[in-house]
Each structure stands twice: as C-alpha cells, then as structure tokens.
Amino acid sequence: MTQTDQRPVERGELTARELGRWVWRQVTSMRTALVLLLLLALAAIPGSVIPQSGVDALAVTRWKEEHPDLTPIYEKLGLFSVYDSIWFSAIYLLLVLSLVGCIVPRLFVYAKGLRAQPPRTPRNLSRLPDHTSYETDLPADEVLARARAVLGKRHRLRGLDRPSPSGSGYSTNEGSVSAERGYLREAGNLLFHLSVLIVLAGFAIGGLFGYQGGVILVQGSTFGNNLTQYDDFDPGGLFTPEQLDDFAFTVEDFEVEWLRSGAGAGTARGFEAGLSYHQGDGPEERYDLRVNHPLSIGDTDVFLIGHGYAPVITIRDGEGNIAHTGPAPFLPQDQSFVSFGVVKTAAAEPGQIGLEGLLYPTFRFYDGDPVSVFPDDLDPLVSMLVYTGDLGLDSGASQSVYVLDKSNADQVLDEDGKPFRLDLSVGETIELPDGLGSVTLERIDPWVRVQISQSPGKEVALGGVILALIGLCGSLFIRPRRVWVRARSVDTGAPGDTMTTVVEVAGLDRSGNGDLDEVLADLVAALQKE
Structure with a gap:
C-alpha cells in the first residue's frame, strides 16, 4: 500500500x-x-x-x-x-x-x-400588527421631511428610501422613512457579556497573585507580617514572599457586647479589637478592628473573623520549677463558647506533662452535667485531664498545638485509680499526684482570629460587576422599537388632475410592552400638526 x-x-x-x-x-x-x-x-x-x-x-x-x-x-x-x-x-x-x-x-x-442602520421599510405596512394611515393635501416630500424631523429627535434614522413606481396610480413622488430607537440595548448586551470576561480575569488575577492567611492572637500579643507568623497560609500560584507588606500590629484589647436579656440573650451584638500598628518605620497608629470593617495597610487587608478564650496556665514540675506559663488558646465548640484546648510542656521533670480538656466560660451543673450557661467569661472553670510521659515533643516532627500525642504517655490517676481531673477556677492551684508538680489558672485572656489577605484582582472584578449591572439594566429597561412612515402621492381621479398624499405609519415593538398604538397616535398627530 x-x-x-x-x-x-x-x-x-x-x-x-x-x-x-x-x-x-x-x-x-x-x-x-x-x-x-x-x-x-x-x-x-x-x-x-x-x-x-x-x-x-x-x-x-x-x-x-x-x-x-x-x-x-x-x-x-x-x-x-x-x-x-x-x-x-x-x-x-x-x-x-x-x-x-x-x-x-x-x-x-x-x-x-x-x-447597523434601521431596516428598510417593509413592502406592505398594513400587515404589521400596529399600523394606521391617513390622507393629506401636503406633498409627500414635505410629509417625509416632517417625519424625519419628528422621529430624528429620539430615533436613529435610515437614509430616505425612494423606490421606483410599482403599479398604476402611483407617481414617482414616493418615499419612506425608517427609524429605530432602543438600539443601545445591544450595547447593554455587549457590555454585560464583556463584563463576564472582566470578572473572570479579576478572579484569575487574585487567585494567581494573591494570598490568604490566618493567625490567632491573644490580647497583648504582636504580629509581624512574615510567613513564620502565620498559623495557616494559602498563597496563589504566582505569589512571591516579596509581595508581603512590611507592617506589624498589636492587639491591645478586645471587647464583645453581649445581649444579657430577652429572646436573644447570649448573642453577641458587636466585636471590636483595638489595634496599634505601624507600617515599616512609620509612626504608630490606632485602629478599631470590627467585623466587615477591615484594616487596610498598603495592599493588605486585615479582617476580624473570630474570637475565643485563652486560659493563662502555669505548670510547675516535681522540682518546683516553672515548666510552662502563658496563654493557651482554646477553640469554641458551640454557641455557649465551651472551648477545647491542650497545654503541654517538654521542660517538666521527671517527665513531660500534658493537659487536655474544656473551658466553661460561665460554669454551672445542670442535671449533674457541667455546662456553660452564658458565653461571656463571668464564672470560668477549666476542667482537664492530665498525661505524663513521652508526648512526642522531642521527636522533631511538627505537631499541632491543639493535638496531644498520648500514644506513648500515661494518664495520671487519682488515689482511687480513676482518671485525675483538674477543675480550676481563676487563681486556684491544684497539686498533681505522685509529686508531678502543680497547675495554676492565672486568668482568662481573650483571643482574636484575624485573616490577612491580598486580593490584587478585586478592583478588576468589582469593575466587571458594576459593568454587568449597567449592561443588565440597559438590557432590561431599554425598549427597542422600529417605526416606518411611507408617503406617496395618488391621483384622486377627479377632474383637474388632483393629487392627494396617502401616509402609512406602522411600528414594531420588539420588547412586547403593548403601548405602540399610543406612540403611533402621537406620531400621526405630530405629522398632521399645522
């Protein structure tokens, strides 16, 4: 082959x-x-x-x-x-x-x-749904001139049509005017479709060059904008660390306004974190960070997206040395802000100590079960189990601060052989069994979770959305309409070669609003006006 x-x-x-x-x-x-x-x-x-x-x-x-x-x-x-x-x-x-x-x-x-120009005048205007006609003594050219003057104020006109005579009784003095309005509706369609591409381009720019990160900050702590400070970080495909703006801020205080009575009791009405910040070597400034009111520093936006409690716990080992002290953010589990947390230390002797349990902001017993009756920290209590041994802190492997590795650790038991539980109020200290040391709950500090992000394509996307709304409004509210006026001189057949002008007026409403009869009546009145 x-x-x-x-x-x-x-x-x-x-x-x-x-x-x-x-x-x-x-x-x-x-x-x-x-x-x-x-x-x-x-x-x-x-x-x-x-x-x-x-x-x-x-x-x-x-x-x-x-x-x-x-x-x-x-x-x-x-x-x-x-x-x-x-x-x-x-x-x-x-x-x-x-x-x-x-x-x-x-x-x-x-x-x-x-x-495009308006279409040519149809051959038989009487076949259109909306049409009318009348006779006048004015010459056809004058009628057509009036039609162009009246329609030209609000319509786009086509050049004067001058067909050749067709049939007996017709003179060469014949012509028609084609007019169209609402043609900008096509511009609305054009703008709307173009805006879709603009919005997609804006999202693509943000996805490629932007980033989004989050961090939990206890009241009084400071954040510096570098990658090591983030708890989680999600960069775009073309992100580079050089995009990070040089700034730092400190959470000076945090306030929550709670509803304390009525059907909405226990619901937060407002959150406000007082920040002090500076950009580069610039002066220190203040800003009250609230939900939906981000702090903008350069190209970066800082959002307030969550809050919770961080018990400040001090752990002393069996030798009386402080093995750990500081706040430990606990994560809310429900609307009452019962929160889960972990505290662990590798510096304790004779063995590592780990705590795992819950924080009750306003502690009460209800039917024998511990509950929090209000999300504000009015009467906080921390209830935690104790573990000792190898908690995996010396292995060198990364480990979440909210996960306690108990695979090689032993649970601390009380004298009855039951799990030993710490139930600590603020200022209370409890000694651990077997001379392991003691645990003190110093106080309860609030923490806030902030989202820090750059969205370089948001202005492009916003512009696309605005253009889409403008184009959509044009497509919905601009009413396309076509109107034709034909005038021809006709011999009446009377002695003296008398001529009259037959004027045909018709329209086509492409939006289906059904008010074309009134439009044609006004047009005829304007054409017949002396």
Whole structure:
C-alpha cells in the first residue's frame, strides 16, 4: 500500500478536523456553559460544608480527629482544599473556555448590530400588527421631511428610501422613512457579556497573585507580617514572599457586647479589637478592628473573623520549677463558647506533662452535667485531664498545638485509680499526684482570629460587576422599537388632475410592552400638526 492509498471515509464518519470542530462547537455552546456553571456551583458545595485548610486549618484538624475513617477518602478527593483540587480547576477552566468561546463571537455580533442602520421599510405596512394611515393635501416630500424631523429627535434614522413606481396610480413622488430607537440595548448586551470576561480575569488575577492567611492572637500579643507568623497560609500560584507588606500590629484589647436579656440573650451584638500598628518605620497608629470593617495597610487587608478564650496556665514540675506559663488558646465548640484546648510542656521533670480538656466560660451543673450557661467569661472553670510521659515533643516532627500525642504517655490517676481531673477556677492551684508538680489558672485572656489577605484582582472584578449591572439594566429597561412612515402621492381621479398624499405609519415593538398604538397616535398627530 502506498502513501496515497488511504482508507476512504465512510458515510457519516467525521474526519479529525470535523471532529475537532464538532467538539469545539459543543464546548462553546451556551447550553454547555450553563451546565458547567451548574457543575461549578455543585462542586463548590463541599467547600462551604467541609472545613478548608486555606480558610481554617484548625477546623480541619478537629474534623480529621472526629472523622478518622472518612479522612483518608476526603484527602484523596481533595475535599479539604476544594478550590485548589484538580477536578474543581478542570471545571473552572472548562467554564472559562466555554464562556470565552460563547461570548467573543457574540461581541462581534452585538457590535455589528450596534452599528447597523434601521431596516428598510417593509413592502406592505398594513400587515404589521400596529399600523394606521391617513390622507393629506401636503406633498409627500414635505410629509417625509416632517417625519424625519419628528422621529430624528429620539430615533436613529435610515437614509430616505425612494423606490421606483410599482403599479398604476402611483407617481414617482414616493418615499419612506425608517427609524429605530432602543438600539443601545445591544450595547447593554455587549457590555454585560464583556463584563463576564472582566470578572473572570479579576478572579484569575487574585487567585494567581494573591494570598490568604490566618493567625490567632491573644490580647497583648504582636504580629509581624512574615510567613513564620502565620498559623495557616494559602498563597496563589504566582505569589512571591516579596509581595508581603512590611507592617506589624498589636492587639491591645478586645471587647464583645453581649445581649444579657430577652429572646436573644447570649448573642453577641458587636466585636471590636483595638489595634496599634505601624507600617515599616512609620509612626504608630490606632485602629478599631470590627467585623466587615477591615484594616487596610498598603495592599493588605486585615479582617476580624473570630474570637475565643485563652486560659493563662502555669505548670510547675516535681522540682518546683516553672515548666510552662502563658496563654493557651482554646477553640469554641458551640454557641455557649465551651472551648477545647491542650497545654503541654517538654521542660517538666521527671517527665513531660500534658493537659487536655474544656473551658466553661460561665460554669454551672445542670442535671449533674457541667455546662456553660452564658458565653461571656463571668464564672470560668477549666476542667482537664492530665498525661505524663513521652508526648512526642522531642521527636522533631511538627505537631499541632491543639493535638496531644498520648500514644506513648500515661494518664495520671487519682488515689482511687480513676482518671485525675483538674477543675480550676481563676487563681486556684491544684497539686498533681505522685509529686508531678502543680497547675495554676492565672486568668482568662481573650483571643482574636484575624485573616490577612491580598486580593490584587478585586478592583478588576468589582469593575466587571458594576459593568454587568449597567449592561443588565440597559438590557432590561431599554425598549427597542422600529417605526416606518411611507408617503406617496395618488391621483384622486377627479377632474383637474388632483393629487392627494396617502401616509402609512406602522411600528414594531420588539420588547412586547403593548403601548405602540399610543406612540403611533402621537406620531400621526405630530405629522398632521399645522
């Protein structure tokens, strides 16, 4: 077989080029774009239900501890980082490709329609749903001139149509005027479709060059904007550390306003963190950080997104030395702000000491169970179990501050052989069994969780949204309408070669508002006005 001997294409079979064109048409169809948009919305649901590592790494850690069987499956599917997963990116990129393929050709169609002249006058205006006619003694040219003057105020006009005579009784003195208004509706469509691409470009810029990080800060602590200070950090694909603005801030105080009576008792009405900050070597400034009122420093925004309590606990080992002292942020578990936390120290002798338990902001016993009756720290109590031994703190492996490795540790027991529990009020000290030392609850400090981010494409996306709203309003409220006026001189057949002018007026409302009769009546009145 020679090179020219190729298998003939059977009937109905597509060549490679035809198959490629067919696939491209399917991908760039509006139906495919709508399906991909629906798939993207469905794919985003896990990101709003399952904790995301780029948003709250602490919540991800807690979720993994509570669901050890599901965790390997979720990790393989990328459900802890949905928006960075391969399958979500594939849907997003296909949607972008489909939208670009849909929108770009339509941009040329809309642009062509925007420049187009009104269509020629139909041959038989009486067949249109809205039409009227009358006779006048004015010459046809004068009627057409009046029509152009009246319609030209609010319509786009076409050049005067001068058809040749067609049929007996018609003179050469015949013509028509075509007018159109509402053609800017096409500009609204053009602007709306173009804005979709602008919004996508804004999100792409933010996703590639931006970043988002979070950190928990106890009242009185200071944050410096460098990578080592973040608890979790989610950079864009093209992010570089040089993008980090040079600033630092200190949480001076934190206040929560609680509703203390009525149906909403126990609900927080407002949060406010007093910050002192400085940018580079600049002067120190003050700012009251509140929800939805971020602090902007350079290109960086600092948001207040959460708060909780940090018991200040001092641990003395069996030799009386302070092995640990300082605040330990506890994580809220419910609306009453019952919070879980861990305290551990490697410096204790004769063995490492770890504490794990709950903080009750306003402690009470209810039906024999410990509860918190109010989320404010009115009567706090810390209840923790004690572990000693090898807590894995010397292994060199990274370890979450909210996880206590008890695999090689022993639980401390009381004289009855039951787990020893510390129930500490503020200022109280309890001695540990077997001469392990003592634990003191010094006070309760508040902590705040802040989100620090750069979104370089947000102005672009915002501009796209504004343009989309303008274009949508134009598409919805601009009413396209076409009006035609034809005038022709007709011989009345009376002695003296008397001529009269028959004027036909018709319109077509492309928005279906149904008020064209009134428009035509006003136009006829204007044409007949002396």
